[in-house]
Amino acid sequence: MTDPVQTPALRGRRILIAKPGLDGHDVGAKIIALALRDAGAEVIYTGLRKSPDHIARVAVEEGVDAVGLSVLSGSHRELVANTLDCLRQAGASGVQVFVGGTIPVDDFEFLRGLGVRGIYTSAMPLDEVVASVAQTLAETAA
Amino acid sequence: MSAPISQQRPATGAGEGAPKPPKPASSAGIPIPVVATAGMLRGAPLEAPGTYPYTRGIFPDGYSGRLWTFRQYSGFGTAEESNQRYRFLLDQGQTGLSVALDLPTQCGYDPVDPMARPEVGKVGVSLSTLADAEVLFDGIDLTRISTSFTINGTAAIIYAMYLAVADKHGVPREKLTGTIQNDILKEYVARGTWIFPVQPSMRLIADSILYSNDVTPRFNPISIAGAHVRDAGATAVEEIGYTLANGLAYVEDLRRRGGDVEKFGRRLSFFFYVHMDFFDEVCKFRAARRVWARLMRERYGVQDPRAQHFRFGVVCGGSSLVAAQPYNNIMRVTIETMAAVMGGAQSIFTCAYDEPFQIPTEFSAELALRTQQIIGYESGIAKTVDPLGGSYFVEQHTDRMEEAILKVMQEIDDHGGVIKAIEDGWLQRRIAERARERKLKVDRAETIVVGQNAFRRAEQSEEFGEVFRLDPQASNRVIERYEDVKARRNHAGVERTLERLQQAAAKDDENLMPYLVDCCHAYATVGEMVQRLKTLWGEFQEPVRL
Numbered sequence: 001m002t003d004p005v006q007t008p009a010l011r012g013r014r015i016l017i018a019k020p021g022l023d024g025h026d027v028g029a030k031i032i033a034l035a036l037r038d039a040g041a042e043v044i045y046t047g048l049r050k051s052p053d054h055i056a057r058v059a060v061e062e063g064v065d066a067v068g069l070s071v072l073s074g075s076h077r078e079l080v081a082n083t084l085d086c087l088r089q090a091g092a093s094g095v096q097v098f099v100g101g102t103i104p105v106d107d108f109e110f111l112r113g114l115g116v117r118g119i120y121t122s123a124m125p126l127d128e129v130v131a132s133v134a135q136t137l138a139e140t141a142a
Numbered sequence: 143m144s145a146p147i148s149q150q151r152p153a154t155g156a157g158e159g160a161p162k163p164p165k166p167a168s169s170a171g172i173p174i175p176v177v178a179t180a181g182m183l184r185g186a187p188l189e190a191p192g193t194y195p196y197t198r199g200i201f202p203d204g205y206s207g208r209l210w211t212f213r214q215y216s217g218f219g220t221a222e223e224s225n226q227r228y229r230f231l232l233d234q235g236q237t238g239l240s241v242a243l244d245l246p247t248q249c250g251y252d253p254v255d256p257m258a259r260p261e262v263g264k265v266g267v268s269l270s271t272l273a274d275a276e277v278l279f280d281g282i283d284l285t286r287i288s289t290s291f292t293i294n295g296t297a298a299i300i301y302a303m304y305l306a307v308a309d310k311h312g313v314p315r316e317k318l319t320g321t322i323q324n325d326i327l328k329e330y331v332a333r334g335t336w337i338f339p340v341q342p343s344m345r346l347i348a349d350s351i352l353y354s355n356d357v358t359p360r361f362n363p364i365s366i367a368g369a370h371v372r373d374a375g376a377t378a379v380e381e382i383g384y385t386l387a388n389g390l391a392y393v394e395d396l397r398r399r400g401g402d403v404e405k406f407g408r409r410l411s412f413f414f415y416v417h418m419d420f421f422d423e424v425c426k427f428r429a430a431r432r433v434w435a436r437l438m439r440e441r442y443g444v445q446d447p448r449a450q451h452f453r454f455g456v457v458c459g460g461s462s463l464v465a466a467q468p469y470n471n472i473m474r475v476t477i478e479t480m481a482a483v484m485g486g487a488q489s490i491f492t493c494a495y496d497e498p499f500q501i502p503t504e505f506s507a508e509l510a511l512r513t514q515q516i517i518g519y520e521s522g523i524a525k526t527v528d529p530l531g532g533s534y535f536v537e538q539h540t541d542r543m544e545e546a547i548l549k550v551m552q553e554i555d556d557h558g559g560v561i562k563a564i565e566d567g568w569l570q571r572r573i574a575e576r577a578r579e580r581k582l583k584v585d586r587a588e589t590i591v592v593g594q595n596a597f598r599r600a601e602q603s604e605e606f607g608e609v610f611r612l613d614p615q616a617s618n619r620v621i622e623r624y625e626d627v628k629a630r631r632n633h634a635g636v637e638r639t640l641e642r643l644q645q646a647a648a649k650d651d652e653n654l655m656p657y658l659v660d661c662c663h664a665y666a667t668v669g670e671m672v673q674r675l676k677t678l679w680g681e682f683q684e685p686v687r688l
Contacts, residue, residue: 021245021257021260021261022245022246022248022249022251022257022258022261022335023245023261023334024245024329024332024333024334024335025333025334025374026334026574027332027374027375027573027574027577030574030577030578030688031574031577031578031581033688034574034575034578034688035578037688043688045686045688046686047684047686048334048684049249049257049334051256051257073245073261073264073265074264074265074501074612075260075261075264078259078260079260082260102498102499104499104500106609121465122461122465122498123464123465123466123594125585126578126581126582126585127585
């Protein structure tokens with residue numbers, strides 16, 4: 001493997017990668033988790049089949065800066081909306097939320113409207129995903 | 143130091159020149175000779191097709207008696223909508239059904255469960271009680287059409303439901319043909335629809351296989367699948383190696399439970415992906431037939447050729463298809479299907495070009511079916527058995543794939559077997575690493591994906607063709623029928639069958655299949671049956687370690 005590119009904006013930042021709902025496709029989530037970790041972030045991965053409520057609870061307990069939600073089952077609209085609700089209710093509305101998976105372009109606007117900061121599909125190069133997460137976190141740190 | 147990000151980016155404009163030719167190794171990492179010669183062969187004369195160890199195929203006459211089964215994976219929303227799609231595909235010349243089930247059905251939740259609600263009817267059809275299955279197979283002749291179910295965690299339950307539908311249709315069970323995937327081991331590694339811990343899951347699988355051997359002798363009660371591990375990241379060699387290792391784990395378990403390998407061995411089947419490296423794909427199947435036959439004969443002393451046969455279905459497409467310039471996917475699937483035929487597949491599912499971003503439309507699903515019909519009926523490649531057999535390169539590549547497959551199986555053995563490798567997460571981590579390698583190769587254009595990382599138009603069109611829209615009311619209709627069935631069924635009868643199921647499950651040597659069939663006939667829900675078993679067995683604890 002090539003050397004990981006350390007991204008200063010990610011050093012010391014805590015990121016939760018989560019699989020909401022029943023979707024069992026975890027490769028994308030794991031790849032992103034590994035890439036963010038190698039770029040300097042502290043990454044926590046939930047494992048499969050977590051409820052929005054559980055994800056919000058972990059996000060608060062772990063004091064994360066960002067949550068990445070991975071959904072490939074077509075249920076992203078409901079699951080992302082529910083998770084954002086749970087985060088708000090848990091008093092964690094400052095946590096940045098990213099979404100990855102099989103997300104039709106038509107749904108991007110809906111998700112951004114909910115407050116999602118970045119949407120990443122499988123065609124996007126990993127370096128770009130990491131850079132985008134880093135930039136968003138750098139902006140919010142300021 | 144790694145290169146700056148800007149230099150790692152693949153070429154994106156059409157005018158930037160052709161990409162560098164790939165290094166002479168296959169996508170599975172097997173070295174490729176630029177010129178293959180007779181001197182590269184191992185020397186042993188190749189056996190005839192239909193003779194041990196079946197490198198050239200399990201049948202002496204290949205496809206000349208009968209083409210492979212044209213089996214398109216399909217299902218969404220309600221049973222009514224899926225039934226309509228099935229009838230459409232059968233009218234278009236499809237020869238077998240392949241049922242896609244939604245995630246609640248696959249993971250054992252009723253559609254009203256809060257975990258299930260957002261997923262009802264999304265990636266497949268919802269089957270929560272026999273009432274759904276009755277609608278799904280309405281007007282379909284179960285004696286003539288074989289049905290394959292991609293179902294694992296709840297496979298024994300869905301198989302029981304299929305038997306109950308057949309009973310309702312008045313179809314003798316021994317006439318049923320079809321397949322349940324029923325391969326839980328790979329679910330722990332790649333697909334994620336596990337429910338119970340490994341041991342009770344293995345018991346459900348053994349119960350269903352042994353029961354099926356007697357009651358539905360023409361049915362495949364398991365399809366040991368490498369496809370999902372492959373699509374997740376494994377190479378073609380690892381796909382076969384892990385899958386044959388899983389196959390051996392099932393054989394061992396069935397033998398421990400008193401099964402006769404000469405008998406159950408005849409009904410073991412396999413399922414794989416076909417991706418784009420043509421000769422890797424052809425040769426992995428030739429090698430796998432040989433490895434499996436030898437294992438069955440040499441390790442278990444199997445005499446019946448049918449129990450030595452490596453029978454397999456394939457899916458062409460998956461992660462080899464991309465959303466960028468999606469019509470290109472039709473060409474990819476064409477090449478992959480040709481590889482599947484050259485490799486001797488028993489059934490083929492050709493993915494639709496729009497699969498990377500949506501459930502296929504009727505139009506794209508038909509086009510995918512036509513792709514394999516054109517190969518089967520126009521191209522002529524199925525007329526002679528194993529047409530590539532005897533080629534210096536193909537034989538040498540088959541030999542090398544075989545060596546590499548055996549090495550992968552040895553690594554698993556050295557680790558302590560597949561079950562240990564799954565329970566401690568070794569295999570899962572390995573697949574994740576592979577997936578990242580594959581992704582980085584595409585990101586850096588070391589693996590060329592036309593239209594995505596090479597020959598990309600400066601102004602890529604957002605043209606994705608016809609859009610599939612899932613009826614937003616479908617999940618409500620699923621829940622309406624569920625509620626209706628629950629209100630109308632005989633509650634005491636349901637309770638009685640569920641209680642018997644739980645009692646039987648508490649005894650390790652009782653076959654659970656008859657109890658599950660009774661539960662289905664009583665209109666017990668999938669969620670209720672799973673809940674009874676969870677009470678006894680608990681749930682699989684996923685090893686979460688990156």
